[in-house]
Amino acid sequence: xxxxxxxxxxxxxxxxxxxxxxxxxxxxxxxxxxxxxxxxxxxxxxxxxxxxxxxxxxxxxxxxxxxxxxxxxxxxxxxxxxxxxxxxxxxxxxxxxxxxxxxxxxxxxxxxxxxxxxxxxxxxxxxxxxxxxxxxxxxxxxxxxxxxxxx
Amino acid sequence: xxxxxxxxxxxxxxxxxxxxxxxxxxxxxxxxxxxxxxxxxxxxxxxxxxxxxxxxxxxxxxxxxxxxxxxxxxxxxxxxxxxxxxxxxxxxxxxxxxxxxxxxxxxxxxxxxxxxxxxxxxxxxxxxxxxxxxxxxxxxxxxxxxxxxxxxxxxxxxxxxxxxxxxxxxxxxxxxxxxxxxxxxxxxxxxxxxxxxxxxxxxxxxxxxxxxxxxxxxxxxxxxxxxxxxxxxxxxxxxxxxxxxxxxxxxxxxxxxxxxxxxxxxxxxxxxxxxxxxxxxxxxxxxxxxxxxxxxxxxxxxxxxxxxxxxxxxxxxxxxxxxxxxxxxxxxxxxxxxxxxxxxxxxxxxxxxxxxxxxxxxxxxxxxxxxxxxxxxxxxxxxxxxxxxxxxxxxxxxxxxxxxxxxxxxxxxxxxxxxxxxxxxxxxxxxxxxxxxxxxxxxxxxxxxxxxxxxxxxxxxxxxxxxxxxxxxxxxxxxxxxxxxxxxxxxxxxxxxxxxxxxxxxxxxxxxxxxxxxxxxxxxxxxxxxxxxxxxxxxxxxxxxxxxxxxxxxxxxxxxxxxxxxxxxxxxxxxxxxxxxxxxxxxxxxxxxxxxxxxxxxxxxxxxxxxxxxxxxxxxxxxxxxxxxxxxxxxxxxxxxxxxxxxxxxxxxxxxxxxxxxxxxxxxxxxxxxxxxxxxxxxxxxxxxxxxxxxxxxxxxxxxxxxxxxxxxxxxxxxx
Numbered sequence: 105x106x107x108x109x110x111x112x113x114x115x116x117x118x119x120x121x122x123x124x125x126x127x128x129x130x131x132x133x134x135x136x137x138x139x140x141x142x143x144x145x146x147x148x149x150x151x152x153x154x155x156x157x158x159x160x161x162x163x164x165x166x167x168x169x170x171x172x173x174x175x176x177x178x179x180x181x182x183x184x185x186x187x188x189x190x191x192x193x194x195x196x197x198x199x200x201x202x203x204x205x206x207x208x209x210x211x212x213x214x215x216x217x218x219x220x221x222x223x224x225x226x227x228x229x230x231x232x233x234x235x236x237x238x239x240x241x242x243x244x245x246x247x248x249x250x251x252x253x254x255x
Numbered sequence: 256x257x258x259x260x261x262x263x264x265x266x267x268x269x270x271x272x273x274x275x276x277x278x279x280x281x282x283x284x285x286x287x288x289x290x291x292x293x294x295x296x297x298x299x300x301x302x303x304x305x306x307x308x309x310x311x312x313x314x315x316x317x318x319x320x321x322x323x324x325x326x327x328x329x330x331x332x333x334x335x336x337x338x339x340x341x342x343x344x345x346x347x348x349x350x351x352x353x354x355x356x357x358x359x360x361x362x363x364x365x366x367x368x369x370x371x372x373x374x375x376x377x378x379x380x381x382x383x384x385x386x387x388x389x390x391x392x393x394x395x396x397x398x399x400x401x402x403x404x405x406x407x408x409x410x411x412x413x414x415x416x417x418x419x420x421x422x423x424x425x426x427x428x429x430x431x432x433x434x435x436x437x438x439x440x441x442x443x444x445x446x447x448x449x450x451x452x453x454x455x456x457x458x459x460x461x462x463x464x465x466x467x468x469x470x471x472x473x474x475x476x477x478x479x480x481x482x483x484x485x486x487x488x489x490x491x492x493x494x495x496x497x498x499x500x501x502x503x504x505x506x507x508x509x510x511x512x513x514x515x516x517x518x519x520x521x522x523x524x525x526x527x528x529x530x531x532x533x534x535x536x537x538x539x540x541x542x543x544x545x546x547x548x549x550x551x552x553x554x555x556x557x558x559x560x561x562x563x564x565x566x567x568x569x570x571x572x573x574x575x576x577x578x579x580x581x582x583x584x585x586x587x588x589x590x591x592x593x594x595x596x597x598x599x600x601x602x603x604x605x606x607x608x609x610x611x612x613x614x615x616x617x618x619x620x621x622x623x624x625x626x627x628x629x630x631x632x633x634x635x636x637x638x639x640x641x642x643x644x645x646x647x648x649x650x651x652x653x654x655x656x657x658x659x660x661x662x663x664x665x666x667x668x669x670x671x672x673x674x675x676x677x678x679x680x681x682x683x684x685x686x687x688x689x690x691x692x693x694x695x696x697x698x699x700x701x702x703x704x705x706x707x708x709x710x711x712x713x714x715x716x717x718x719x720x721x722x723x724x725x726x727x728x729x730x731x732x733x734x735x736x737x738x739x740x741x742x743x744x745x746x747x748x749x750x751x752x753x754x755x756x757x758x759x760x761x762x763x764x765x766x767x768x769x770x771x772x773x774x775x776x777x778x779x780x781x782x783x784x785x786x787x788x789x790x791x792x793x794x795x796x797x798x799x800x801x802x803x804x805x806x807x808x809x810x811x812x813x814x815x816x817x818x819x820x821x822x823x824x825x826x827x828x829x830x831x832x833x834x835x836x837x838x839x840x841x842x843x844x845x846x847x848x849x850x851x852x853x854x855x856x857x858x859x860x861x862x863x864x865x866x867x868x869x870x871x872x873x874x875x876x877x878x879x880x881x882x883x884x885x886x887x888x889x890x891x892x893x894x895x896x897x898x899x900x901x902x903x904x905x906x907x908x909x910x911x912x913x914x915x916x917x918x919x920x921x922x923x924x925x926x927x928x929x930x931x932x933x934x935x936x937x938x939x940x941x942x943x944x945x946x947x948x949x950x951x952x953x954x955x956x957x958x959x960x961x962x963x964x965x966x967x968x969x970x971x972x973x974x975x
Contacts, residue, residue: 118528119508119528122526122528123528126526126527126528129475129527130483130525130526130527130528131526133477134468135468135471135474135475135477136467136468136469137468138472138474138602138603138651139474139527139604139682140602140603140604140685141604141684141685141914141915142684142685143685143914145685145914145915145916146602146685146914146915148602175468176467176468177467177468179467180467182467183463183466183467188466188467191462191466192458192462192463192466193458195458195459195462195881195885196462196466197328197459197461197462197465197466198328198329198330198885198889199326199327199328199601199602199603199649199650199651199652199653200328200461200464200465200466200470200472200649200651201472201601201602201603201649201651201652202602202651203465203466204466204468207466225923226923226924227924229923230922230923230924231922232923233602233915233920233922234602234892234923235600235601235602235652235654235892235893235896235920236328236602236652236889236892236893237888237889237890237891237892237893237921238885238888238889239892239921239922239923239926240888240926240928240929241885241888242923243923243926
């Protein structure tokens, strides 16, 4: 089976029912995408499939096909994506475990809605849980990233 | 860290130290929850630390600081580095941080174990990390002075460079020489007035790796040959495996072994997916002896706790004759408060990686209890503690769950590695993590307060029912005269009770097969809710404003008053609000800090909506105001989750909740605006990781009462 992840094509020999999350983590070694629940209830596993935010933990790899997958490792080469820069400037992270998922969800939102309202952000990131409680800064950082991308 | 990077002296120290540490865990006295009080009582001054254990300076001038504590979101990665850098005078841009290995050099300054908890990291390291920085700086200066043939006093330090006249040398160039010099016997710390880093809002050092996915958590450990294991654990607490059939599990492609361990049966596979498929095939074949807890029911437990609370318990604190004074009081209020078992539910489910050979055990995990886990792993592996190395990974949340005296997730992984003969990463699923025990205990409080003619309390009788966190653990010696301090902290030491001539706090400590553990803010998770709700009830009974009432009762408590007044002022207490909104107030001291919170709420149908939280904290000297703000925001969210959503229920011994659609936690759409204000203070630093949690629930409950007239006495707060 062929998979395109972060612009690179991989040939993988795995059951096609295997969730994309575990292909990324256990087969390809891309551990930036996190396992938090396995049932699309927390958002830690969020990646982009053809530019859309999806929960990789419930996406069987056979459903990916030839569509490109982008993970947190592929969002930018050096952390320079506006969302990542905004996250650092607003000092969003605490433990950091949910943050790759938050960042990926935010980046997908901004692609669709370059100037999101608080309500847009709440709706798009509702399923991305954070137990450290960084939500207020997540909102602020999404707005900041939106301003950066406008410029 | 590579062994090559350790100098010989330190390696020797690590070896002898680790050997000496063996067995310390037994009968050990943990002052984690009341360490502050004990330290305040005074202790022998500690010897100066060995800077080599905490600091490496590379030829390129990069400064690597070793953390004796675990970074779990609370910001020690940045805060402790700031303390050291304040004295060292290095280039902040060249600071790197690493978790230290498990070794006595990194024991907590107040207890002979390496641990992170009790909101102690910053204040307990306040001297040690500064001393390390100052010692290293002194050595570097002496090295430069010797090289240039000048007096140390002629040298000054600027941003990682030592300068004397027209001579300059970087720390990197001097490090090798400095290392060879004898350490000074004493060292002068910079006066507060000259601090350039402490007290300055500083951004986190771990952001870049955490926003790019490069930060490595326990879950992310990978090496050649590593297998992934899932354990099918007991369906009810204390159940034992009678038999199982591994045939179906072994047929799953990628499954390498199925082994029994004390906690259940483990399926070891090439990757998570195969392990999960194997476990699904295995689970129905396991016959369990359910033991005595197959009938456990949390509703029945509520009834039992309520009955217990009516009876006299062990005396936890008091003064005078509360019963007689109650009888004489002109008005009496009686109230019962309660709350459920709670799971810590860190975003990273538990996990632990183990590589075991005949002579060594290597562990990679996110832990708050390095040396305890090391000793426990050694016992299972049949090795000496110094043969066990612990690599602390970033913790995807800790909240106390990763500080377990029973070392459950570590010893289990060692068992799996031992039984399978394979290097394994044991991963807990979300449901495993939520149903795996070690909860904040279910609690019940019975409170009777007598009011005098002035509307102020004159007698207070308070009975707590709560499982002990220490009983049956190596920390059992914490329990004195039947009282586990963690069950009553926030009540026995309440400033409201201290001001009363007649009060009594009693405790019942029921036993249960459900395992319990400290959760972020420990006993204060429930005692602050009860005390601050009760004070609100008294204010209402006395027809007094909740703020004025507290001010009268706390008149002799300047730090309580300071945060109370600041939060009230910033929240606009007493000013008009939009229709359908109300404010509630709470003030509580914990872990050496003082916090007041004003919550602003509305009610939509049965849903409580929190719009704004204004919080003031007095944490003494504030090392990183930016970090304190973040901790207060996070504490508010952790407290709101418990106030509004989280609850574990057991039916027929089985935990009913498995994942986040059943165990509610606060979501982004519910996030109120949180405003944090820090009281300027020169007092000794206090904790900040936990003190933001306790005031959230009572502030919200009090606001709901102000809005609806309904007094909610059970957590999570529900209007119907």
